[in-house]
Amino acid sequence: MSESDMIQIRVPASSANLGPGFDSIGLALDLYLTLDVILSDKWEVIPMNRELEEFPKDDTNFIVKTAAEVAKRYNKELTPCQIKVSSNIPLARGLGSSASAIVAGIELADCICDLKLSKKEKFHIASLMEGHPDNVGASIFGGLIIGCQLDEDIDVEVIHSIDLELVAVVPKEELLTKSSRGVLPEAMSYSESVAAGAVSNLLVAALLTGNMELAGKMMKKDKYHQPYRKGLVPHLQVIEDHALDFGAYGVTLSGAGPTVLCFIKKGQTSSVINGLKNLLPNMEYLPIHVDYKGSYVTGSLDTALLKK
Numbered sequence: 001m002s003e004s005d006m007i008q009i010r011v012p013a014s015s016a017n018l019g020p021g022f023d024s025i026g027l028a029l030d031l032y033l034t035l036d037v038i039l040s041d042k043w044e045v046i047p048m049n050r051e052l053e054e055f056p057k058d059d060t061n062f063i064v065k066t067a068a069e070v071a072k073r074y075n076k077e078l079t080p081c082q083i084k085v086s087s088n089i090p091l092a093r094g095l096g097s098s099a100s101a102i103v104a105g106i107e108l109a110d111c112i113c114d115l116k117l118s119k120k121e122k123f124h125i126a127s128l129m130e131g132h133p134d135n136v137g138a139s140i141f142g143g144l145i146i147g148c149q150l151d152e153d154i155d156v157e158v159i160h161s162i163d164l165e166l167v168a169v170v171p172k173e174e175l176l177t178k179s180s181r182g183v184l185p186e187a188m189s190y191s192e193s194v195a196a197g198a199v200s201n202l203l204v205a206a207l208l209t210g211n212m213e214l215a216g217k218m219m220k221k222d223k224y225h226q227p228y229r230k231g232l233v234p235h236l237q238v239i240e241d242h243a244l245d246f247g248a249y250g251v252t253l254s255g256a257g258p259t260v261l262c263f264i265k266k267g268q269t270s271s272v273i274n275g276l277k278n279l280l281p282n283m284e285y286l287p288i289h290v291d292y293k294g295s296y297v298t299g300s301l302d303t304a305l306l307k308k
């Protein structure tokens with residue numbers, strides 16, 4: 001088999017919200033979902049690590065179903081493939097594993113059906129599928145993204161000029177996004193919404209000017225989701241109370257949780273990890289970096305074998 005008969009799709013993880021940027025801000029992280037794809041006579045999804053064993057191995061796999069939905073949108077059909085899937089993104093931990101799977105499905109359909117979608121088009125489809133643009137946007141564009149999804153009208157700004165030192169504090173237990181959204185209120189008062197919007201606006205300004213002390217302060221003042229989710233993630237309060245003393249600018253619940261993302265002062269990663277480990281020894285501590293590339297594909301499939 002020649003090089004051109006296979007593709008590799010690589011999609012980064014994400015941390016959504018950054019506190020008050022609920023459902024609109026996302027940061028791409030250097031953990032990856034990777035698909036090695038070759039054409040085949042039947043669908044076969046082969047998990048390359050133990051965590052992925054639980055998922056279907058045929059065309060009912062979430063990634064393949066997503067790809068089929070995208071193909072249908074363009075009146076195309078998928079040609080069956082063998083896909084080797086590997087990932088170091090912890091599942092159901094608020095690091096965007098499901099968003100990365102959606103993006104991988106879109107990239108897969110784009111390749112198999114030769115759709116030639118732009119990043120913006122992939123982003124539009126992914127946001128509609130996920131229901132919010134934060135985590136899929138980060139996984140597609142890389143860097144920091146700020147999106148606004150009002151029904152089918154979806155806009156985004158992508159910022160690559162940020163340099164952050166990060167630590168993800170990952171609990172052993174899963175928390176499904178669906179359950180974590182279930183504790184959010186139906187409505188907020190007008191005055192609360194105005195205050196919550198102000199906090200979010202200032203977070204963005206502080207991130208863009210590099211005023212990380214202020215960004216950290218705004219992260220803690222989020223009024224949209226963290227106060228409601230704290231009951232599900234009691235370690236968030238512990239980390240909020242102590243991480244700044246150990247050398248963090250601020251901390252946020254990553255996506256819907258339970259992971260907490262710490263924004264670290266230069267050179268303070270070990271101090272923050274060691275300090276928090278004494279208080280919360282049962283967590284995994286991952287020093288993490290921003291991914292600036294977003295999802296990308298290498299190689300190509302033999303177009304002569306593809307369905308038109």
Ligand SMILES: Nc1ncnc2c1ncn2[C@@H]1O[C@H](COP(=O)(O)OP(=O)(O)O)[C@@H](O)[C@H]1O
Pocket residue numbers: 033052055061062063085087090091092093094095096097098099101175176177178255256
């Ligand atoms: N590689 C994958 N293949 C198939 N399904 C996946 C994959 N990654 C994630 N999922 C689905 O997404 C779910 C987790 O999504 P979610 O609750 O939103 O948490 P997360 O914060 O990790 O995105 C998993 O339980 C699984 O159903």
Ligand SMILES: N[C@@H](CCOP(=O)(O)O)C(=O)O
Pocket residue numbers: 014016017022023024093094095096097098099132134135177180181225254255256257
């Ligand atoms: N804005 C969403 C983000 C969910 O991200 P995930 O990585 O936890 O799937 C939310 O906070 O519900």
